[in-house]
C-alpha cells in the first residue's frame with residue numbers, strides 16, 4: 001500500500017489582555033490593534049478552528065522534499081467534505097460554508113429552537129458611524145428556552161418555508177423535543193398530517209400517541 005506524507009493545520013487564536021488609556025473607546029481599540037508587543041500572549045485552545053490539510057507528498061517523510069501532489073477537493077481550509085444525507089447531519093460550529101454548500105442553522109439541543117444568540121463585543125467605529133463587531137465568544141444562549149452554554153447547539157440544514165421539513169421543525173419546537181429530528185416515525189407522521197393539521201394540532205396529536 002502506498003504512503004503519503006500529509007501536512008495538517010488548524011487555526012489557533014492567540015489573545016492578550018492589556019489596558020489602554022484613551023479618550024474614546026474607538027481610540028483604545030485602535031491602540032490595541034496597533035500594539036505589536038505580544039509578550040504574555042495566551043493561546044485560546046477552546047476556540048481552535050477545524051483541521052484542514054495544507055500539503056500532500058508521495059512517500060514517507062517527504063514534506064517539501066519531493067514535488068507535492070494536488071490536494072483532493074474538500075480538504076483545504078474552508079472546504080467541506082460532502083455532508084451525509086439526512087436532516088440531522090451535524091456540522092462543526094465554526095465551519096465556513098463553501099460556495100454551493102447547503103445553508104445551515106444552529107438549533108438548541110434542549111428545545112430545538114433556531115433562535116440562538118452568541119455573546120459578542122462591539123466597539124464604535126467613527127469612520128463608518130456604526131457598531132463594529134470585535135469578537136464573538138463561545139457562549140451561546142437560546143432565546144426560546146433560555147438555555148445557556150458553550151455547547152448549546154447542533155447544526156441542521158435550513159428548511160425552506162412551507163415545506164414539510166419546515167413544518168416538522170415547527171412541531172419539534174412546539175414539543176420542545178429536538179431528538180425527534182432523527183426519528184423516522186416522526187418524519188413520516190409530519191409528512192402525513194402536514195396538509196391537514198396546524199402546528200399546535202400536530203404537536204398535540206403526537207404527544208397523545210407518543211409513548212410516555
Ligand SMILES: [Zn+2]
Nearest residue numbers: 108111142145
Ligand atoms: Zn432552547
